[in-house]
Amino acid sequence: MDEKILTVTVPSYNVQAYLEDCLESFVNSEVMDDIEVLIVNDGSSDDTATIAERYVSKYENTFRLINKENGGHGSTINTGAREARGKYFKVVDGDDWVDTRSFIRLVKLLKEIDADIVASNYTWINHTTRLPEKRQEYPFEKIEYNKLYQFEEIVGKTIIDMHATTVKTELFRKANEQIDEHTFYVDVEFIAFPIPYVKTVYFMEDPVYQYRLGLPGQSMSIEKMQKNLKNHLRVLMRLNQYCKKVEKTAPKANLEYIRELTATILTSQMKIYISFPLKNGMRKEAMKLDAYFYHKNREVYDRVKNPAVLFLRKTRYAAFPLAVLAFKGRRDSY
Template sequence: MNENVLSKVLTIVVPAYNAEKYLKDNLDSFCIPELLSDFEVLVIDDGSTDHSANIAEEYVKRYPDTFKLITKKNGGHGSGINTGILNAAGKYFKVVDADDWVEKEPFMRLIQVLKNSDSDIIASGFYWVYDEGQKNKMEFTRKLEMKMPFAGVDYNKEYIFDEIADRVYIKMHHITIKTAILKEHKIKIDEHCYYVDAEYITYPIPYVETIRFVDAFVYMYRLGRQGQSVSIEKMQLNEKNYDKVIESLLTFYDRLEDEVICSEAKKKYIAGIIARIVAGKMKIMLSYPAINSRKLSMIDFDKYLRKNYPAIYYGNINIALSILRRTNYLLYGIASMLVRHKYS
């Protein structure tokens, strides 16, 4: 991709599946007249059976130079992102889920930074926003995901990623990344699968050299709506998806030895990401009634990691999992009870 001929500084990809209830909030948040020429919004309709495509088409008609609608057969969230990567024309790339939105002033600040930056990743902040059914989303309770990316951060500085890799964790909603990295290295994540955010934030890392942080909380991440995939019930139902993502991540990690050139700092960072996903898998296993067969399954999986992926095993920062390991899983029953009580 020749960045010198790009007319847009940013491609925003909105994967949408049956999102008619939320999509207008999402797309309205980008309708900032003074910025419309700076970015494109690709709404990827993932085989919706509701009016999502019709809603998107209204914005295409109003702002044809900014909004584009791409319709496709259902393939899941990852498929929407993959399609977005293939069709993106902006210098930078960001995913904003159809039920989320961006805040005007912080988004304007992000665009300004993108215009004047050549860093591989631009990281901005986000809020957890709790939707409890209020009609006005301004009434939703907000919680900062984190106040700052690390102590002493200089928001005006371009950092070498390796030099701060042990101090940061860049989540899906933080990240705005150079489109060229995704295209040139053929980044592709699993389709027909939940929880692929972990793949999206992991696979480009070996190719990232620089990162810059924006002092702006751009992304509003909606939580609490019925059926959301991060609820413990949904995680139980989709446990095999979690397993698939972990398997894909471990396969990718294995490739860092031979096929993908990766610094030690980045490799350790990637191990830390996978360790967090492993902790999520353990939470799912603990959320079921405590029976000996599940306990043995957890122990076997843990032994497998310790033997084959020690950097991932020892990269764990989850306190509950650390306690289970230190007590040789003697507290398994209590841990299971506490997890089930928390999510009951």
């Protein structure tokens, strides 16, 4: 297989109902010679591999199937990054897809510029109606589209999440970090690890990624986040560790970005604690975690901006019951 401009890794675990939609969205003669799509089958027990094999057989120069034992979402990204032959690297989950016309524009753009990260918009699609959700995000309101930025220019203005990210493969590898396996919420590790080496970012307005919202058992539902509380905490502490690891080597602005990212995950952890009924004793856990960051990573602690968390701190968590009550009636996912 010739060198490609872009590798798309498709993490796939029991996604037979959705995988064809995902793979078909890459099928277009304008870009198929320029991309490789790695379907990483994470030990599926359904027909995920069979569907993937059909695409490999029909478009052998574009699609490649990698079968592996189950290791979780992080393991599929690790595998994809290790196998990638493209200059750039992107993750599209097997139950999501891309808008083909926007994806074509992304691939053409990658061939024209040399930005370290290309950030593109994305759309949240209701699984039942197939229509854009009211919670559709516009993550780059404070920047100008179709412009190449020095990385320090965007710090404090936005966080580029996984759905928006296309990053140079060499920068992800340069970090020499393995994303945590058998763990939910590791997309923020994928975001963070290349950041110390990023110098330039280009923003395109096209909504490339189409995120399927409302699937049964989706990891971002409150119930799932409560169940996987320790997974989320594990990822938070991994980011905390990474902040410490790169604080003497990363450029100042890049380190600031990682700290801000970590602060958003600390805030999310607090939201999970608040989502539990009072009788679960999460006030004590929230206080303990916040105290840890106050003493061990004050830089992250001070970058938390969420009003609810700041109010809890001001009241020394005496207002925790009020926060729990206020959380009721909120939307059912983060």
